[in-house]
Amino acid sequence: xxxxxxxxxxxxxxxxxxxxxxxxxxxxxxxxxxxxxxxxxxxxxxxxxxxxxxxxxxxxxxxxxxxxxxxxxxxxxxxxxxxxxxxxxxxxxxxxxxxxxxxxxxxxxxxxxxxxxxxxxxxxxxx
Numbered sequence: 035x036x037x038x039x040x041x042x043x044x045x046x047x048x049x050x051x052x053x054x055x056x057x058x059x060x061x062x063x064x065x066x067x068x069x070x071x072x073x074x075x076x077x078x079x080x081x082x083x084x085x086x087x088x089x090x091x092x093x094x095x096x097x098x099x100x101x102x103x104x105x106x107x108x109x110x111x112x113x114x115x116x117x118x119x120x121x122x123x124x125x126x127x128x129x130x131x132x133x134x135x136x137x138x139x140x141x142x143x144x145x146x147x148x149x150x151x152x153x154x155x156x157x158x159x160x161x
Contacts, residue, residue, distance in 0.1 A: 036061045036133060036150050037150075038058055038133050039057050039059070039152055040057075040129065040153065041054070041055050041155055043129060044157065046158070046160070047160055048122055048160065049121065050121050051119045051121065053117050053118070054071070054129055056069065056114045056115070056152060057111065057112055058113075058114075058133045063088045063109070065088055065091065066135050067087075067133060067134065068087055068140060069132065069133045070085030070086065070131070070140070070143050070149075071085070071103075071105075071130070071131055072129070072144070073128065073130065074127055075127040078127075080130070082096065082143070082144025082146075083099045084099065084104075086105060086114070086140050088107070092139060094139070094141040096144070102119050102121075104116075121157075121159045123160065124159075125159050129155050129157055131152040132152070133149075134149055
């Protein structure tokens with residue numbers, strides 16, 4: 035059974051950086067898998083911000099984070115990282131990682147809501 039564990043959240047001042055981690059167990063990640071980072075701010079719906087095919091051959095990055103957020107993968111650790119730079123107060127949210135064996139594009143993966151979710155990690159950006 036696939037398990038997804040996300041971590042790395044915290045409090046940071048505007049302009050700062052954080053790195054979130056998402057580790058998957060119970061599966062060997064390959065390009066049959068899509069993974070993504072989603073976030074849910076207070077009073078708002080969950081949105082997909084960065085989704086990939088595991089190989090990195092296809093990616094989707096939401097306009098709200100484009101140019102500031104990027105990703106890295108560690109194949110040996112089955113881990114996807116979200117590198118967040120130039121953080122803004124509006125980035126404050128609970129961040130969730132997801133991983134599924136699926137053939138959809140990263141854009142479609144970010145648009146869908148039925149996923150194997152991590153437990154979420156809170157990011158607070160203060161002005």
